[in-house]
Structures are given as structure tokens and as C-alpha cells.
Amino acid sequence: MHPPTVSIELEFTAPLAPVSLGTAPQTFPARTSYDHVVLPGDFPDPTVTKIGDTYWASATTAEWGAIFPIFSSKNLLDWELVGHVFPDKQPDWASSNFWAPEFYQENGRTYLYYTARSKQGGMLCVAVASADHPAGPYRDHGPLVGQEAGSIDGFAMPDENGDLYLVWKEDGNSCQQETPIWAQRLNADRTALIGEATELFTNDVKWEGPLVEGSALVRHNGWFYHFFAGNSCCGKGCNYATGVARSRTLLGPWEKHQQNPILDRNDVWKCPGHGTVTEMDGRWFLLHHAYAAESHEFVGRQGLLSEFTWNAQEWPEFVNRSPQAPALTDMSRFNIADEFEGDALGLEWQWPISAPKPAATVRDGQLHLAASASRLGTIVGRRTHAATYKAATTLDFANLPVDTYAGLAAVGDPYNALALMAGNGQVQIWHVKSGKQQCLAQVYIEPCDTLTLRLEVWGGQRYRFAYSTDGATWQPLPTESFSLNGTYLPPWDRGVRVALVAQGAEDTTAVFNNFIVRNKR
Template sequence: MSIELELAALEAPIAAGFSPQSFPASARVSYDHVVLPGDFPDPTVTKIGDTYWASATSAEWGAVFPIFSSKNLLDWELVNYVFPDKLPDWAGSNFWAPEFHHENGRTYMYYTARQKGGVLSVAVASADHPAGPYTDHGPLVSQEAGSIDGFAMPDEHGNLYLIWKEDGNSCHQDTPIWAQRLNDDRTALIGEATELFGNDVRWEGPLVEGSALVHHNGYFYMFYAGNSCCGKGCNYATGVARSRALLGPWEKYDQNPILDRNLVWKCPGHGTVTQLDGRWFLLHHAYLADSHEFVGRQGLLSEFTWNDEGWPQFEHRSPQAAPLTDVARLNIADEFAGDRLGLEWQWPIGQRPGATVRAGQLRLEAGESRLGALVARRTNVATYKAATTLDFGSLPADTFAGLAAVGDPYNALALMAGNGQVQIWHVKSGKQQSLVQVFVEPAATITLRLEVWGGQRYRFAYSTDGATWQALPTENFTLNGTYLPPWDRGVRVALVAQGQEGSAATFNNFIIRNKR
């Protein structure tokens, strides 16, 4: 089926060529915006020359640590990844909280990852250009409770220090923020560590984390997050502390938190400070209240000013970004042009599938476990339709291919075609079952469609002629998808191929049409 027919079947045209990270600056009247829509937690931003660079947490999705560039803080282009292909040999999971640092013509990325079979650690990679390629230098600090959220900051004498959080909340302990000097190569810690402060104020709850520092008017200011970051019960917020010297003593603002929830945004926190034209901004994440964990923590730009006492303040102490109203701008229509998948596609960490793009088709090599092999795209809203057309008649025996809503490889809802059938697969906590099986008349291609409302109710349908849709098993049948998102990630829509090694599925396109 042509993509034009599929778009009609999804009830609206999609403007081709629109980048999910691209918004016309002329349409904006302020800088309070969603600038990284979708699941981009713990964003970092820095300015190098005349260009801003940003990245964000990848968690358990590859490629690892996206690299965005912008000239104006509003329009961002995805240009590469810190680890686009091969993961660091020592690291296995939990790729969190990247932070840029640039000096003497070299760019460093301090980041968190979990050692294979071990603890969370802060590590560093470096590159001759902020877009990469990056060389990994391994862990810098790996405390028994875990070490996360590294940030590099020069002290009042120009000596560069690593600031990080001891992950004590993972073992029911306090969470001190530490500082320790970096060597001249910026690849190891030297001297002794100094504790700066911990979680000792009620609003901070079990932790303080996500430090980001800036020097202003003779003070070091540390923006930091407190309380619970993620999921349905999150109560994250942002505070600030200051000190004349990097190693303290530190004074927390008595009006903390300075950035908290409102009716539109929940759990704002873990951001990095930047400037533009003399104005100050925090690039941070927050959940949109009406999509929350199903989309994930989105990247917001929130402007702040300095009050008469020298403390930063945000308007109404909460994010002022308006939710995206023209969600059609974030629609996706991929016809697999060119010779490779676009940078926006993702896969589970350590499970990059064989994927070949040629002549307007994606050939996805199958995997044998659970869902099989998959490539996925972030969602931007919690209500949408998605569709794909795949070559049905040429699928090998015992190979299934389809379209899935994926929280992670252990939690998914999928519409799969194969062996002359269409099936709904339910995967929860790693246990897979086929809920529905329907035999289909032979056809060269089949189009699969999923619809979701509010991230919770799912419905599936298929078509072999592009005009007649068959719902499974009835028009009113919906499935509950509230279990899909992990505590720290949003739902993706994926193309899936499951079967024996050596088998593959061929997809002709991929479409997401968003609704509010």
C-alpha cells in the first residue's frame, strides 16, 4: 500500500520532512518552551563558540547519549551520539545524566553508567569536536552505594573539580554531594574528596542529586534536584544552594524549592544552566500532566532571573512552558529513503539488530527471544495512531513481524503477522502470550495499525487492501497498557521481527499520527 493511502487511513495527511526537534523560532514569543519533546530526561546544555550543544539520559535505549546542536536554544538538530555503535567495554546499563565540559579545544562528556555486574559509576569520554567521535576513558568514581550525576566545575583558583552524588538512597542511606579535583588530563580524580552537603531539608525527601553549577556575582550556585524523580508517584523539584568557595560552606536557599509542579507540568528537575542575550535559562526535564509517564520526562527551557538577594527565581516557581498544541508537527512518516535508518531510531541497549535500508524498504533481521528484534521511535503524546505496511507473502515460515508499543523488551503490546495469521501479543514482566489469533487470506502486503488513548487503552486493526480494516477481535475491544512504561522511561512504538536466526522481515514504511 502507498504511504498516501495509509495516511488517509489514519485520517489526516502528514507534512513530510518535519523534524521532531524542529520548530520555527518566529512562532515563539518567549523562551519558555518544550525544546526536546519526548523522553529526554536529565538534559545538559553548553555553549561552544556560537553553537549550543545538548544531550540527555539514554537509560536502556541505544544509541547512547544523543547529541543535539542549536544556534538559538529553541531549534535543535540531532547530529550524533556519544556512543553510536559500541558501548564502553566496562559498562552494561543505566546510561544516565550526561554533562558536557569544554576546555582548550576539547569536549568532555561526564556520564553515569553501571559497571557490568557492579555499581553505578561516574565516567568520562572526550572528543576533539562536541559532535564526536568520542573516546571513552572509563570510570572516575565508583562508591559502594553507587556514584551518579557527575558535573565538572572549576573552583575559584581555576582548578577543575568533579561534583557528583553518592547514591545512598539506593540502600536507604543519605545522599551527600561530593567534590574532588580532576587531574590535568581530566580522566582521573586526585587528592581527597570533600562533602559539600546532603539531603537535610524536608522537601528534599530521600535524596539530593543532579547538580549543575554556575558562577555568578562572586558566588557558586548549585542547582540541584530533590525527592522522587520518576513514575506515577514522583514529587521531584529543584532547589539551589550557594557558596563563595567551591568546597563550601554551602548555604541552601530558604525559599526552596525554586521550581516545582503546577497544573501543566509535574516533577521538574535535573537541569543545566545556560545564557542567551543576557538572559538566564535552565534546561531541565518534567512530565506533562496529561501524558505523564507514558511519554516520559521531556526537555523544557525555563527562564529565570536574579532577585534582590542574589538568588535565582522562576516565574510562579514552576515551568511556564505551554504544552504543544500543534502536535501534528511531531507526526512521523518514514518511507526508509536513503541507505540507513535515521538517527531518531532506537533499540534496546546491547541488542542492536541487523537493519538494512534499501530501495525504500527496511529489512529487519529477526531475533528469537520474546518480541524478537526491534527498532523503535519515541512517542511525543499519549494519544496517537501508528501504522506500518510489511511484506506479508514473503515472510519466512515461523517468522512474525509487526508493530508494538514497547516500554522495554519485557513489557509490550504488539500486533504481529506471520504463518498466515495476525496475532495480538501481550508481554508483561517477560512473560509472553498470544491473546488473539486470526487467519488472513493470502496477500503480498499487510498494513498493521495500533491506536492508543491516554497511554492506557490500546486497539489494533489490520488491512490487506488499504481500504477495509479488520479490528481485533471486535471494534470495541481494547487492551489496558498502563503496565508498559518502566519507572524512568516513556513508551516507544517499534517495528518488530521475531523468528529463527537468519530470517528477516521487510517493512515499507512507518507512520505515527498524534492527537491531543
């Protein structure tokens, strides 16, 4: 029997509200503005398409599974997570870098063009999967193109004659070369390229820097419009922005707008780019990503909806040439209180794709997580929504197997993490950086049935840890500087996850009673 829920005092003034993206749509008050953060958290390179009366969206998942979330919405604002394109494992041919999914619907069938790295040769490729329904299940058809420098950011677009083409970027910036945007016709099954490739344009304007990428095309009033991103996408030093080009025919010639970039940073949002165009009730929108100025790389690139209009010269225009979405303020909406009800982890949970999908069983209000001896161990995590938050978990400490450690961690990837781990009668702080693991502090504790672990983080940078044997009285773990520096945690292209961890022999299991996150701005 699951022990009574512990009242875990995390010293927050905001009430704990078990709101979770995907389990229930958000409710917004009536308004005329559609400029909002609609995919809060780490959802880079978002795509959106309308099929029937429903909008469907997805985003990059990079090195986290499940791969490519599937969201649905009736109004572009309220999104529900309904599944994943590859829910259990990556396609057999691919190893990593699951980027930039793009939907295309035709004759009642949904295609998803996406980027991944091939196991053979190691090059980035554009591939395709298809399904009878946008929610899946999807069948993978493998790569369509994989140039020596890499091929990424595939987008399917019919030309003026109705012939379907794949548009993609040659990843020349990976080897200090230009980055041509190519187009090539797709076969009748939409699963292979035919004919010759045509170069549409490349990075040849100063603001674009080393690259153009993230193609999204739409046809309007006889013009093809090609929205694209330029410059550096990711991390603290990013300077990404969005431009547009137009042409009367898909294969060109293409004219870049003299007012590029048409969407650039402001005081609230940094590095807006790589989005997809959609329309609703005669209004036009770009669903794209951007970093929140306050949380920046620690939360990751979030999905924003930005409205644009067509000016007298028939070019798209955004207000003030920057995202108008207000900053997220009520962060309690994204608090988490998972008591492990039901019989499986929720769709919001993730794991590193470098390891098999974790053996995680939910029963009787507890999560049973099979341990792993590799690196940090088995990891199941959740996206963060703020750079300042507190997280806690209560684990079944009395029945934790010998030489098995279980705990709570802030994880950039399996090679970079800060974790509070319990096992063998001890509580320890683990510091993992570039794959090197250290135990920074440890204390022995008296035997107890349950043990509650807590981590606190401020601004994504300062971390400190504590434990409790009763869920109310906290004992901080001593460190030389009281708080630890976590600025190294986020990879260049991903935000930090807060995770449950189990390390030990693979025939052992750690049992968790809950998982709680409370956010602050």
C-alpha cells in the first residue's frame, strides 16, 4: 500500500497546482491578440498544419525520447499533447539529432518529414514517416537525402503545377561552407526524390551570418513566400532571426525582402526563428521558437505564436519586427504534482535516447524505475518552464536495494547533471560534467522508511540540495560554497530537465512516491 502523501514543504508562497502541459488544455480569457507562448518549455523548431477542423503541431526533441510530440488544437492557443511520432524508440537507421519535424497532408494521409543522423556514415539526413491519421501510429520510410555536409530541415511544398517538392538545407555551416537551400521533386508515394535538385538561394546577406535554414513555405496571392531563419540558433550567444523571400514559381528566381530580418529580438524574447506559417479566420501566424530573456538557455527555445499581416507591397509584416507574446508570469500554471496515479507515466515524461526506453512501471500510486549501471543511471525527466524552481521527490528508502542509488537531478544530458542521490544509508551530491562524475558531499542518515529529496535552483545557475526524513524538517547538504554553479548544464541546443534517477545493477529497482515541481519567475 502506498504510504500517505507527505506534505512536502518547499517554502513557496504560490499554491501547488497540478497543471501539466498535455493532460488538459490551457484555458485563456477572451482576447483579440493571438500572440502568446503556446508551447511553453523546450519545444524548438515547431511545426503546425491544419487538417480538417483541427490544428496539429510538433517540435524538435533532439536527444530526448519520446521522439516528436504530437499536439492538437482547435484554436491555435490551447494545445493538448496526444502522443508521439516514435513513442518507444528511434527508427532503426537513425541514431540522434531528431530535429525539425514538418507535417504534410495529402489524400487523407499524413506525412512527417524530419531530420536525424544516420548510423551509417554519420551524416544528417532528411527522412519521412507516414500515418493514416495525424495522431499516428506512424510508419517510417527512412532517409530521402543525406549530403556529405548534411541535409536538414525538410519541408514539403507543391509547385505552381501541383507537383510536390522537398525543400531542404544543405548543412554547409558544419564544415565552414555556404548553406544552399535545395528543392527536388518527390515521387508519387512521397517517400523518395526524383529528378534533379535545384538550388533556391543561399546565405549571401550579412545578417544571415553563416547560414540560412528552417524553410517554411506558403502561397499567397500568386506568390510563393519562403520564411527562413538565419545566423546562430542556440545558446547564450545566439543571434537568430527570421527572414522571408518570394517568387512567382517554386524553383525561383527568389527575391529576399530588403527589410529582412522581419522578426528579430526584443527585451522579452531572444533569437526568434524556425517556424511554420498557418492561417485562421483570415489571420496569418508564424509558430516559431524563441528564448525567454529571463530564463534563456536553461529552459530552452519555447513555441510562440506571432501574428503577421500583408503590407501594400505584399510582404509579411510583424508588429515592431519582433515577437509580441507577453512574458510568462503566472508560473504556478506549470507546477507539477505527479502522484503516479493510473498505470503508466504521463506523455510529458522523457528519457535520453542514448539508452533504451526505461522500464518504468506505475502501480498503487508509485513509480517503480529499473536501475541502470551506465553513467548517471536510468533517467526519466520533465521539461522545465522556469529557471527558478524547487523540486522534490519521496522515495521508498527502506526497500532500496544495496548498492542502488535513487534521486533527483537537474539534467542537461547524461554527461552533464547535478543530482541528489540516496543509497547505502547515505545521501550524496553528484556532480557530472563532461562525463566525469564526482561526489561533492555525503552524509550518513538514520534508517527510515521514506526519504524526501529536494533541489532548489535560482536563475538556472545556483543549486542547493536538502533532504528530509519526515517531509517537513529539512537538512541541507553541506558544500564548500553552499550553492553549486549549474551554468554548464544546458547543451547548446536543449534546455535543462528535472529528473528522477536510478543507478545500480540492472536487476534492481527504485520506488518513488511522488514528483513535485514548483516554479517562480
